[in-house]
Amino acid sequence: MQVEVSRRKFLQGSVAMSIVGGSSIGVTNLLASHNEKESKTSITTKTGTGEAKEIATLCEMCVNKCAALARVEDGIVTKLNPNPRFPKSKNMLCPRGNAGIQALYDPDRLKHPMIRVGKKGEGEFKKVSWEEAYEAILNGTDKFTGMNKILDEEKDNRSSFLFCAGEGMAEHTFKQFYSAFGSANWLNHASLCLQTVISGYGVTLGGYPQADLDNAEYVIMAGANRAEAIVTPDTMDIFKRTKRRGAKLICIDPRFTNTAAKADKWLAINPGTDLAFVLALTYVVITEELYDKKYVEENVAGFDKYKVNILDNKYTPEWAEKITNIKAKEIYKIAREFMAHAPKAVYYPGRRSTFSNNDFQLRRAMAIFQGISGGVDTKGGLVFGKKLKLSPHASLVPLYDRAQARAVNKVERTKGQVGYSDCAVVSGGGSWVGWRNRYLENKMPYNVRGMFIYKHNPMMNMPNTQKTAQMLEKMELVVAIDTMPSDTVMYADVVLPECTYLERTDPVKTFGGVEPSIAQRNKVLDPMFETKPVMEILRGLTEKISKPIFDITKKYDEEVQSEIKDSSEEEVYAEFDLTKPFEHSQEEVNEHMVKGLYGEEAVEALKKHGVFYPDMDKYFKQVSANEHQYYPQKKKYYSVNGGKAKTESKKVECYLPNLAKKCVDPMPMWHDEYNFNVPNGKFRLLTGRHAQFTQSGTSNNAVLRDLMPENYLWINRRVAEKKHIKFGDMIEISSSVGKTRIKAYPTEKIAPNQLFFVHGFGEESESLTWAYKNGGNDNAVIEDIIEPVYGASSMHETNVEIRKV
Amino acid sequence: MARYGMALDYKNCINCKACEVACKEENGVLLGADKHRIWVGVKEIEGEYPLLDIVSSTFMPSQCQHCDDAPCEMVCPTHATYYDDNNVVRVDVDKCILCSYCMNACPYDARYVDDRTMTVDKCTFCSDTRLERGEVTTACQNTCPTKVRTFGDLDDPDSEISELLRTREHFSLKANLGTKPKLFYLT
Structure with a gap:
């Protein structure tokens, strides 16, 4: 029988709470830690049927800040439930949000100053x-x-x-x-995160927009994995509508992700070559004159220069096929379909780390492509939305x-x-x-x-x-x-x-x-x-x-x-x-920040419901067991800038002379050094996220480990077979900067010359019962390459070698 | 008195497993990959990179099907498995002798052993937690990001689930076995 350590006992302090010890603990304890890990396994606490308090909080298990209601029974948090009142997270909590209780009751927590x-x-x-x-x-x-x-x-x-x-x-x-x-x-x-995407869109559209995935009819999701790297409300909005249910989803990714599984089409692209794909899409819509001419004339600056750049450099789909490994005919088709659905078509901006050295230019090209479709600041396209003021x-x-x-x-x-x-x-x-x-x-x-x-x-x-x-x-x-x-x-x-x-x-x-x-x-x-x-x-x-x-x-x-x-x-x-x-x-600061603008009512609503917006009482209602109305259709802020970009010129900026002065291409262009190359015998290492863990922040969460005990190395099944690598075999990955060890998962979801594993595992701190040496650490092998514009780390530019150990 | 069932818009499922954690946290289910009342079924994709069969990687959320003709109930020698007032298939821990006939009889592999009580455990539709408190959704439905599940009374013609089953095409798992599941997969 398993030893139970209930959360109540945790509170009473009967759990042996080890003060952070580190390697001074020594070898004997290190070997014993295995048993200790088992005995420390805490269990979930069943919710009761008696008296309970419900307190409105916001989740911090990742960056989304979804709204939650904490159920407190007898001083113990027994459950975190979704708070239906928040338009951003729309009555949901993901696995991490549910496992937030374990962050509170993690026996390894820091407990005293040291x-x-x-x-x-x-x-x-x-x-x-x-x-x-x-x-x-x-x-x-x-x-x-x-x-x-x-x-x-x-x-x-x-x-x-x-x-x-x-x-x-x-x-x-x-x-x-x-x-x-x-x-x-x-x-x-x-x-280390979204610098290039925020800035690329910032200088081109005047802001980092959201995508109206609730109304878009056609969505290109390239290098974004919303089924696994959850972003609210995008994740909830799009996957209810794919598979011929209102939105066509094209997934472009080197890996077959869960997003690919939910897409109508998945196209495997060579890592770091998305820019060539977008340039070729742009070539098609310019040569076939599929773009929104009126919108471009009124709202896009530097289009003529950009057009010359695209045409003179012959960024044709046939050219892009060689670079991206996506068939030219697919590129023609996607360009035509996108523009046929525009402005209810979205080239999804994404929200992720910089993967390649050309990431800033990729974001510019994506923003311009969206711009010339006319799908900016409009329902079904990219939207800026409204932001409520705070004092x-x-x-x-x-x-x-x-x-x-x-x-x-x-x-x-x-x-x-x-x-x-x-x-x-x-x-x-x-x-x-x-x-x-x-x-x-x-x-x-x-x-x-x-x-x-x-x-x-x-x-x-x-x-x-x-x-x-x-x-x-x-x-x-x-x-x-x-x-x-x-x-x-x-x-x-x-x-x-x-x-x-x-x-x-x-x-x-x-x-x-x-x-x-x-x-x-x-x-x-x-x-x-x-x-x-x-x-x-x-x-x-x-x-x-x-x-x-x-x-x-x-x-x-x-x-x-x-x-x-x-x-x-x-x-x-x-x-x-x-x-x-x-x-x-x-509490005092928060009260000051809302009271002057929205009155006592807002202060109270935020304490009681965790959420406030003007007319919430009037607008918010439950529509069905699973749906709520936050704003009536007519009151939603799809368009806040007259359909224009938010740049100083109010135009989508194709050509930026200021960038040229800083030795940065003033408009997106392809350079040969962007080509995808992996020397024989090596692999390109890809990293990323998934729905069950958030980077290294949740690596010690025992409840999440229940879903995925450690990270695994994706290696192409046929390559693994040739190397006699089976599921669970320990593999050492090495690069010019270091080594890490991780178990293999042979699969057809990845290309023969690429490897992948999720970020955030393989910590070395012995004070983390569950995370210590659990899985592989990507940053031990990713080389410190930074892209030239903002000095953001390029996470997918490292080639590695592997060895079965 | 109700006849509870669940409709699953399974095409919405992104395999995030929020339902699995919500179920465990709500109902105090033991940790461990082999201790679960609900799960998302996934199988390895077919084809060779990059020509993969997208359809072969469907995510199938599953759990006890709360069959109207439940094989687990029929084989139980101690009547530990029973239908409660709401037609939910339940296990009486005081009667269960862990003979495990029910685990073998269940065509959906929906039962496991709770090591604390050494009895068989399974999905209860949150009967002794949420339903007992008067809540009208299960933990898995409530937390789901893409709202796969709709729980409700099949005998109530005005319930959302009845409406869904009248208006949407659906199928049951292993319908050929004649177990009459109360879980319905919407197409």
């Missing part, structure tokens, strides 16, 4: 009080340097600290700390005279035009891998010595894990705020435990779209153990450090010195008081 006592990276920590943790950050210990010393030695250059954060509702709160602290070094997930709240951005600009190296790109050494443009989120590599190569304009990490796992989330480890080792002070003892936390000097999303109220957020709304994550339970929401963590931290580090500013900052002479120290300090952004509770 400071490093062992060697860096070995994960040997000492449990301390919050005060001791803050003291260690300010003044260091015998093991690591404190903030005071670093800032003093760097003469108040606030940029000597790097701040980085993962995506999330409270990222905003942490970013306020970064702004008040005065550093210019901010790195977030963008360059701003006070933030603190002091001016530190000694703080240097972001650590980038400027170079002259073209005559008189300054660019950067890593990439043409530096976005707000920066180029993570570019920054890391320059830091390791000592190519920084000044010293960066400390680092704050919030809800971010650089050890798992970016290519070349080994280099990330070197970076974390080199940093003199690493402070990590997290809920789980991740691989990155193992490299921290100070660990500050945050509570999970079910234990905190987060900043209220507005969700734009055809059916806009405002939603709020309400606290379901009080934080367990000694954990706190990031707002309170930063309140405590800033109370500790604000005055001491202002003294350093006073010492070096001549501007501040003269201001003090002119007024008083008290008055000047008020502008530098880091505690200011955190003095109010999140």
Whole structure:
């Protein structure tokens, strides 16, 4: 019989809660961990029929923020149900959303503040009080340097600290700390995620649009996998309508994904060649004059130049067939069908990592193709939708005279035009891998010595894990705020435990779209153990450090010195008081953000229902067991800009001279180096997502492991047969940067010269019972190649070798 | 008193397995890949890359079919398997002796052993959780992103499920066995 560990027992603390130990545990424990894993297996808690509270929250198991209702019985969350009131998530919770309870009751959670006592990276920590943790950050210990010393030695250059954060509702709160602290070094997930798609659409259409998959009649989904990488409401909208039920779905993907399984047609494309496919589609619609001529004349800029580019370069379907491996006749057919359905036709923008070096240009070409169909800001096409306003709240951005600009190296790109050494443009989120590599190569304009990490796992989330480890080792002070003892936390000097999303109220957020709304994550339970929401963590931290580090500013900052002479120290300090952004509770801040605009009614609705939009009471109703109305048809915001792009010119921009100045093609073009090539005996490594796990953030979730215990290596069945590789055989994958091991899954769903496995597995932190060495880590082998425009990591440019072990 | 059944718009299923987790969390089902009341059936695709047969990779959500002529009920020597007031096929844990006849008799492989009670367990249509609380959907229906399932009373002509079965073509699994399933797959 299995040993049961109920969630109630977890609360009572009868579970052996191992304090994070790391490799100091030693070999005996390591071998024993197998049994320990079994005995730690928690079970799900059956819902009861007695009294229960229902609290409206928002899910944080991935980035979608779907609305959930937490069922609380006797102080325990027994079930997370979908909240039907939210137009974005439309009464659904995916497997991860359902498994959110396990994030709350994960026995491996970080429970107390800790400071490093062992060697860096070995994960040997000492449990301390919050005060001791803050003291260690300010003044260091015998093991690591404190903030005071670093800032003093760097003469108040606030940029000597790097701040980085993962995506999330409270990222905003942490970013306020970064702004008040005065550093210019901010790195977030963008360059590892959707930087090129957001920017490509941004410069071409003036915004990153949504797709009206509820009304589109024809959808090309290329390199987007909505059946597995769930995005709400897109996933729910499209798959009810495919298979001859209203929308024709063309799936273009090197792999046969679940999206391919739901499509009307799947075309296997060579990785990284989607741009050639779009250019050829454009060639067909230009030569056959299928585009919306009136729309192009009025609303598309630079079309003539683009037309010449397409025609002169002879981007014919026959040309594209050789590059993409998609038959020319299919390209003709898709181009004609798309335009026949336009404007109710969507070339789906997608929302994913950069896969190839041409990704920015691919996005531009996709946006232009959509633009010339006329399907912009219109029902059934791409839509911008409306966003409900929120009142701003006070933030603190002091001016530190000694703080240097972001650590980038400027170079002259073209005559008189300054660019950067890593990439043409530096976005707000920066180029993570570019920054890391320059830091390791000592190519920084000044010293960066400390680092704050919030809800971010650089050890798992970016290519070349080994280099990330070197970076974390080199940093003199690493402070990590997290809920789980991740691989990155193992490299921290100070660990500050945050509570999970079910234990905190987060900043209220507005969700734009055809059916806009405002939603709020309400606290379901009080934080367990000694954990706190990031707002309170930063309140405590800033109370500790604000005055001491202002003294350093006073010492070096001549501007501040003269201001003090002119007024008083008290008055000047008020502008530098880091505690200011955190003095109010999140509940108070949220109330302030909605009350002035929408009244007390909105404040109450957000607390009670988690969702608010004007006239919600009038509009929202249940239509059937599975459907709800959020807005009446006539009140939906399909068109908000008169069918035009949102660029400054109000036109779709085909040709951008500013890009040329930065040595970037001013319009999408093909270059031979984009061709797909794999040397004999090697494979192109593809990575991606699926519906049961979110990157490395859910890797330790025992309930999700129930669905998929580990990740598997997709290898073509015939290739596997030749190599005598069977299902479950252990394979070592190696590239120029490292190795990882993973079990094989021979299948016909992948090409003979390609391999695939999902991202987020194979963590090295021994404090993660279920995730430790479970499956393969893609970033251990993906090479640190960045694309030239934003320095985003190109995830599908690595060739690898395999060996059965 | 009702005669509960379920209609499945199975073409909507994307194999995300939200239903499997919702079922386990709602009903306190044991963790473990072999302990499940509901599941999504998938088989390996036919053909050779890139010429694959899309239709061969259909996702089939499945569970106990709550047959009107249930072989599991017929073979149970202790009458542990029974029809409750709503015609839902249930197992009485106090009567079950784990002879496993029912597991062998079920043509849909819908039964497994709960290691805590050492009795046979299966889908209950959330009878002792959601239905008992007066809720009108099952956990799997409620959570489904693409809304595959519609649960309801087959005896009520005005119910959504009755309307669906009147207006949409549908089939049952292994209909030739004459088990009269109350799960209906919409085409």
